[in-house]
Amino acid sequence: MGGLPLRERVPFGRWGPLGVAVDPATWRAVPYLLGGVALGVGYFVGLVVAISVSVTLVVIWVGLPMLVLTILLWRGAAMLERRLVGWSFGVAVLSPYRPRPERGFWAHLGWLFQDPATWRDLGYLLLLLPLSLAEFTVVVMGLGLALGLFLSPVPIVLSGEWLELWGLRIDTVPKALPVMLLGLVLLVPALYAVRGLAWLHGAVARLLLGVDETRLLAARADQLRASRARGVDAAEAERRRIERDLHDGAQQRLLAVALDLGRAQAKLDADPETARDLLASAHAGTKAAIAEIRDLARGIYPAILTDRGLDAALSSLAARAPVRVDVTVEIADRPPAAVESIAYFVVAEALNNMAKHSGASQALVRVRREEETVVVEVSDNGVGGAGAVPGGGLAGLADRAATIDGVVQVHSPPGEGTRIRVELPCSW
Amino acid sequence: MRVVIAEDSVLLREGLTRLLADGGVTTVAAVGDGPALVAAVAEHEPDLAVVDVRMPPSHTDEGLRAALAVRAARPGFPILVLSQYVEERYATELIGGDASAVGYLLKERVADVAEFLDAVRRVAAGGTVIDPDVVVQLLGRRRVPTERLTGREREVLGLMAEGRSNAAVAARLVISEGAVEKHISAIFLKLGLEPTPDDHRRVLAVLAFLGHPA
Numbered sequence: 138m139g140g141l142p143l144r145e146r147v148p149f150g151r152w153g154p155l156g157v158a159v160d161p162a163t164w165r166a167v168p169y170l171l172g173g174v175a176l177g178v179g180y181f182v183g184l185v186v187a188i189s190v191s192v193t194l195v196v197i198w199v200g201l202p203m204l205v206l207t208i209l210l211w212r213g214a215a216m217l218e219r220r221l222v223g224w225s226f227g228v229a230v231l232s233p234y235r236p237r238p239e240r241g242f243w244a245h246l247g248w249l250f251q252d253p254a255t256w257r258d259l260g261y262l263l264l265l266l267p268l269s270l271a272e273f274t275v276v277v278m279g280l281g282l283a284l285g286l287f288l289s290p291v292p293i294v295l296s297g298e299w300l301e302l303w304g305l306r307i308d309t310v311p312k313a314l315p316v317m318l319l320g321l322v323l324l325v326p327a328l329y330a331v332r333g334l335a336w337l338h339g340a341v342a343r344l345l346l347g348v349d350e351t352r353l354l355a356a357r358a359d360q361l362r363a364s365r366a367r368g369v370d371a372a373e374a375e376r377r378r379i380e381r382d383l384h385d386g387a388q389q390r391l392l393a394v395a396l397d398l399g400r401a402q403a404k405l406d407a408d409p410e411t412a413r414d415l416l417a418s419a420h421a422g423t424k425a426a427i428a429e430i431r432d433l434a435r436g437i438y439p440a441i442l443t444d445r446g447l448d449a450a451l452s453s454l455a456a457r458a459p460v461r462v463d464v465t466v467e468i469a470d471r472p473p474a475a476v477e478s479i480a481y482f483v484v485a486e487a488l489n490n491m492a493k494h495s496g497a498s499q500a501l502v503r504v505r506r507e508e509e510t511v512v513v514e515v516s517d518n519g520v521g522g523a524g525a526v527p528g529g530g531l532a533g534l535a536d537r538a539a540t541i542d543g544v545v546q547v548h549s550p551p552g553e554g555t556r557i558r559v560e561l562p563c564s565w
Numbered sequence: 566m567r568v569v570i571a572e573d574s575v576l577l578r579e580g581l582t583r584l585l586a587d588g589g590v591t592t593v594a595a596v597g598d599g600p601a602l603v604a605a606v607a608e609h610e611p612d613l614a615v616v617d618v619r620m621p622p623s624h625t626d627e628g629l630r631a632a633l634a635v636r637a638a639r640p641g642f643p644i645l646v647l648s649q650y651v652e653e654r655y656a657t658e659l660i661g662g663d664a665s666a667v668g669y670l671l672k673e674r675v676a677d678v679a680e681f682l683d684a685v686r687r688v689a690a691g692g693t694v695i696d697p698d699v700v701v702q703l704l705g706r707r708r709v710p711t712e713r714l715t716g717r718e719r720e721v722l723g724l725m726a727e728g729r730s731n732a733a734v735a736a737r738l739v740i741s742e743g744a745v746e747k748h749i750s751a752i753f754l755k756l757g758l759e760p761t762p763d764d765h766r767r768v769l770a771v772l773a774f775l776g777h778p779a
Binding site: 399 | 580583624649672673675678679
């Protein structure tokens with residue numbers, strides 16, 4: 138049960154007092170509960186002094202850099218606390234800071250001062266003094282008394298000293314046995330106190346040092362809303378593209394065929410020579426229309442992908458590419474249809490772009506499964522410099538991938554070829 | 566006869582040009598978008614313009630808007646609009662207040678060479694040509710009052726809405742012109758329309774009746 142966070146086992150554990158006593162998590166919490174008071178005092182004194190000095194000196198400007206330094210230091214201390222608390226109490230405390238701005242002095246100042254996490258850090262560090270004092274007191278008294286009583290025979294045996302309890306003189310080992318027993322009994326509440334304090338401290342740390350869950354959820358909701366909107370737009374754009382392809386392609390071709398046939402019919406008797414030419418033209422036009430519809434249908438959804446999966450579909454795609462494309466697909470079980478489809482179209486778009494713009498002479502397609510994620514990589518040896526232009530095919534696919542929490546990355550430095558990596562989760 | 570063609574598909578532009586040539590119609594200009602149509606009409610002063618609804622750059626109703634612009638600048642200029650889809654809205658917009666010298670046909674009608682050439686000539690001569698599918702759509706919308714018509718009267722109404730003359734209706738239905746006239750009077754009476762001798766004013770009345778539900 139080592140992987141379970143402590144708060145799920147606290148305060149009583151699964152196997153009663155004995156379980157608590159043998160659980161390493163109990164003993165891992167003890168050093169921090171005892172030593173934390175030194176940190177608590179240190180933070181408190183340091184912060185009170187540094188803050189009051191800097192705030193006083195703000196009037197002559199020196200205070201501002203000092204204050205900034207102080208903030209940086211306390212954020213550093215908070216990072217240390219996250220690690221200590223995480224290790225000691227088995228709670229994962231995620232770093233809540235906003236991403237650092239790329240440039241700009243004021244942007245950096247705002248980043249430090251406006252992030253609520255900065256001030257929650259300060260709150261935690263100041264609160265650590267009373268909290269750690271209480272923890273220290275409880276643990277020292279509880280564990281100290283229990284262990285002291287339990288170990289009472291040791292001084293008697295070693296140096297012949299004796300101790301007096303409730304007016305009883307205990308100077309021999311047999312007399313000390315009940316005392317040992319008492320120590321053992323008292324150890325139980327002491328250990329529970331340790332577990333309780335560890336749980337309490339972990340909760341406080343998560344609350345003040347961790348990520349604000351409400352904001353996390355709100356951010357997630359925003360992200361989902363945006364990805365849904367992009368997904369809907371991508372689907373709409375796709376439908377318009379299909380309509381357009383049909384209208385400009387096959388429909389016009391068939392119209393031209395009908396026109397040829399109509400003219401041929403009219404000329405059949407008067408001008409059979411021209412009529413024959415028109416029939417030939419209509420024949421050719423029909424075949425071209427069939428080819429166009431076939432390509433269009435494959436562009437909407439390739440039948441082979443449904444029938445035989447990614448390996449077959451990507452191999453067929455590679456075979457139609459103008460340059461050499463090596464395909465390796467390492468997937469034992471077929472992923473969901475949406476994953477297969479997005480993976481297929483990302484590769485199709487990538488190969489299409491490669492043929493059009495990159496001047497590459499060969500390309501590599503690799504698809505593999507990493508646990509619950511399908512990873513697709515397409516790389517070529519072309520000129521690079523590709524990017525996901527908004528409204529472009531690749532951007533549309535990135536939007537589609539985003540609807541299932543997938544990520545499309547394009548790495549294409551000029552002169553070094555293009556690498557596209559797509560991660561598609563199999564459940565969302 | 567001299568015409569201007571506005572059609573963005575090169576394939577069809579060529580086909581149309583040849584088809585019209587077969588019928589003795591000269592194509593003086595073949596253009597691929599709306600503004601070019603307006604310019605070509607101004608430049609060549611043709612007898613008729615054949616216009617595709619959907620053209621670049623917007624690929625929506627570019628051609629229809631260009632046709633309306635041409636008609637606004639030259640009232641009564643004959644225009645035959647070809648559309649990939651049956652849209653009664655397009656037809657009513659195009660006809661507006663004046664049904665003379667206007668045609669609205671589905672694109673595939675060009676395959677019926679003789680009929681298409683006939684439509685071209687009728688529009689150029691100031692007549693009205695409305696695609697049968699549009700008429701069906703319009704008739705379908707006004708089910709209640711047309712239910713009072715007999716089957717034959719409904720057929721006559723449809724052909725009338727397509728812009729056919731009495732003679733053409735008579736020929737199509739294989740009845741005498743006198744019989745057609747009798748049917749038409751009955752229809753006008755039942756629908757409460759003013760009888761009018763003029764072909765395209767009659768079309769307008771019928772279309773207005775069909776196009777605007779009571």
